[in-house]
C-alpha cells in the first residue's frame with residue numbers, strides 16, 4: 353500500500369545550522385507514528401516543513417502521492433494535513449464553540465463525510481461540551497489543549513500532526529488525550545506525533561522514528577527502537 357506521507361531526502365538549513373540533513377520517512381495510512389529525538393534534533397522543523405511553515409532547502413514531500421513540497425500552509429492544510437502546535441492556539445476572546453465553528457469554516461471542501469458533522473459533535477468527542485459557551489481565554493491549560501485538538505480536527509484532516517500534545521498535562525489529562533488520539537485511526541485519521549515522553553509514545557505508537565542532529569538514526573517497532581543501542585546512546589543521561 354502507498355504511504356499517506358512520503359518524505360525523501362528532506363533538508364533544512366537555518367543559516368549555518370542544519371536542522372534537517374536529508375531525512376527519509378514514510379507515514380502509513382491508519383497508523384500512529386511517533387517521532388522522537390533529543391532537543392534540537394529537528395522534530396518541529398520536520399513538521400514545519402511538511403505543513404509549509406518553512407520551505408525546505410532540499411528534498412520532497414509527497415502526500416497521497418502528490419508533491420506538496422514548498423506549498424503555502426493554507427494550500428497544504430486544504431490537501432488534508434492538520435496540525436496542533438506546542439502552544440494551544442485559539443481566539444482567546446471568542447467562545448469555545450465559536451472557535452471550533454471558525455476552524456471548521458476553513459475545512460477543505462473535498463473531504464468525505466466528517467466523523468463529527470457539527471462543531472458540537474466535535475466538542476462532545478474531546479469532552480469540552482460543558483465549556484462550549486466559555487471564552488477560550490479563560491480555559492484551564494488542559495482544556496485549552498483539548499480545544500487545540502478540536503480545532504485541528506475541525507479542519508477535517510486525513511493526516512494529523514501532533515507536536516508535544518501532552519506537554520504540561522497532568523496524568524489524568526494525558527490519559528484522556530491518549531484515549532482520544534487512539535480513536536483517530538478508526539475515524540480515518542492517520543497520526544504522526546512528536547513527544548519527549550517515552551511512556552506516552554509507548555502507549556500511542558507501534559512505530560517510532562528517531563532524529564538526532566537532523567538525521568534519522570532509527571525507524572521501526574517501538575520496543576525495538578527503544579532498545580536500539582544507537583538510540584540509547586543519544587539519550588544517555590536523558591529521558592529513557
Ligand SMILES: Nc1ncnc2c1ncn2[C@@H]1O[C@H](COP(=O)(O)OP(=O)(O)OP(=O)(O)O)[C@@H](O)[C@H]1O
Pocket residue numbers: 366369370371389390391392393394395396397398
Ligand atoms: N526558525 C529558526 N531559525 C533558526 N534556527 C532554527 C529555527 N527553527 C529551528 N532552528 C534550529 O534548528 C535545529 C532543530 O530545531 P527543532 O526545533 O526542529 O528541534 P526539536 O527536535 O523540535 O527540538 P525540541 O525537542 O527542543 O522542540 C535547532 O538547532 C534549532 O535551534
